[in-house]
Amino acid sequence: MVNSLLTDTRPAGISIHAIPAFSDNYIWLLRDEGTGCAVVDPGEAGPVIEHLERAGLQLQYILLTHHHFDHIGGAARLLQAFPDAVAFGPVDERIDFPHTPCSEGDVVELPALSLTFQVLDVPAHTRSHIAFHGHGMLFSGDTLFSVGCGRLFEGTPREMQAAMDKLAQLPPETEVYCGHEYTLSNCEFARLVEPDNQPLANKLQAAKKLRQAGEITLPGTIGEELRVNPFMRTRQPPVVRAAQNIDPSATPGASVLGVIRAWKDAS
Numbered sequence: 443m444v445n446s447l448l449t450d451t452r453p454a455g456i457s458i459h460a461i462p463a464f465s466d467n468y469i470w471l472l473r474d475e476g477t478g479c480a481v482v483d484p485g486e487a488g489p490v491i492e493h494l495e496r497a498g499l500q501l502q503y504i505l506l507t508h509h510h511f512d513h514i515g516g517a518a519r520l521l522q523a524f525p526d527a528v529a530f531g532p533v534d535e536r537i538d539f540p541h542t543p544c545s546e547g548d549v550v551e552l553p554a555l556s557l558t559f560q561v562l563d564v565p566a567h568t569r570s571h572i573a574f575h576g577h578g579m580l581f582s583g584d585t586l587f588s589v590g591c592g593r594l595f596e597g598t599p600r601e602m603q604a605a606m607d608k609l610a611q612l613p614p615e616t617e618v619y620c621g622h623e624y625t626l627s628n629c630e631f632a633r634l635v636e637p638d639n640q641p642l643a644n645k646l647q648a649a650k651k652l653r654q655a656g657e658i659t660l661p662g663t664i665g666e667e668l669r670v671n672p673f674m675r676t677r678q679p680p681v682v683r684a685a686q687n688i689d690p691s692a693t694p695g696a697s698v699l700g701v702i703r704a705w706k707d708a709s
Contacts, residue, residue: 452577453556458619460658461489466623467512468660470581478502478554482574482581483621487516491523500524503552505559506531506541507583508571513621517541532570544572564605566597573609580609580618580664587620588662589645590628591673591699593707599700606674606699614665625649625659628671631706635672635684642670672702 453474461469463486471493473479480503484490494501501524506514509532518539521527529541530550544550546563559576564585571592574581584592585605594602629646636642645666649659667674675681677694685692685701692701 452579456555456557456577458579459493460660461493463489463516464512467621468619468623468658469516470619472552472555472557473497473499474555480505480552480555480557481520482619483507483513483583484516484520485512485514487519487523490516490520501527502554503527504529504531504541505550505574505581506537507573507581507585507621508532508568509534509536510568510584513583532572534568534570546572550574562608564608566594566599566602566605567592569596571605575612575616578613578616579661580612580616582609582618582620584621585609586618586667586671586674587622587628588618588625588649588660589632589642589667589671590624590706591671591703594703598696599703600696602673602703603676603696603699606676609664610668610674612664614663614668616664617661618664618667619661623658623660625662626653631709632670632672634709635702635705636675636680638680639670641666645670673699676702 455475459471461471463469467485469484470482477500479499481490482505504517530544531537531541533543533545544561548561550559559574562573564573565571567584571585586609626649632642652659672681676698682694682698685698689701692698
C-alpha cells in the first residue's frame with residue numbers, strides 16, 4: 443500500500459534532469475543546490491560521468507528498477523568511479539555488483555538529498571521489477587510508461603494489472619518518470635484502442651509539438667495516465683469493447699490488458 447508520509451512534494455532545491463542514453467532511454471538525475479546527486483537506472487556510465495563532470499557533481503546514490511542491461515549497464519562503472527556512492531535495487535541475482543536489495547514496503551533514504559522513497563513491487567516486465575515513490579515523484583522504470591506499459595517479458599497480464607492498479611492509487615498529481623521516450627508511439631497505439639478519447643488526442647498533439655521542438659515528453663502524471671493510458675483503463679467500456687473486438691471472451695481487467703498488450707506487441 444502507498445505510505446501517505448511519502449506523498450509530499452519534493453524538498454526545496456531538488457531538481458530532476460533527464461540524461462539521454464542509447465536511442466531512447468532516460469537516466470534520471472536528482473540533485474540539490476550543492477554537489478550531491480543521485481541517478482536512476484544508469485544503463486550507460488559515459489553520459490552520466492560527462493554530465494557530472496560538466497556540472498561539478500559527486501554521485502552519492504544509484505536507484506535501479508530492474509535488471510535489464512539498458513537500466514543497470516553503467517552502474518558497476520559508476521560505483522568504481524564514485525566509490526562512496528551506494529546503490530539500491532531489486533532482489534535479483536542477475537544484478538551482480540554491490541547494491542542494497544529492496545522490495546515492497548522497504549524505504550530507501552537518501553539523507554544527503556533529504557529524500558525518502560517507498561519501494562513498490564511492480565513485477566511483470568521482469569519478475570523482480572520495483573518502482574520508487576516519494577515526494578510527489580514515481581520512478582517507474584519499464585512498468586508504467588507515458589500512455590503505455592512494459593512488455594510482459596517475465597510476468598503475466600494479471601501481474602501487470604496488479605501493478606497498474608497499485609500505481610493508480612497514487613495521488614493524481616504524482617509525476618511519472620519512466621525509462622524511455624515512447625510517448626508518441628504509445629499515443630498512436632492508444633488511439634487505435636480509444637479513437638474517441640479526446641484527452642488522448644490532446645496528449646498526442648502536445649507530444650508531437652514537444653518532440654518537434656527537440657523537447658522530451660516526460661514527466662506525465664498519474665492523473666493524466668488514468669485518462670489516456672489504455673493499460674490503466676482496462677475496465678473502461680471503450681477499452682473493454684476494443685479488446686472484445688479482438689477476443690470476444692475478454693473481460694475487464696487483466697484479461698483485457700493481456701489482449702491489448704498482445705495487440706500492441708504485434709503492431
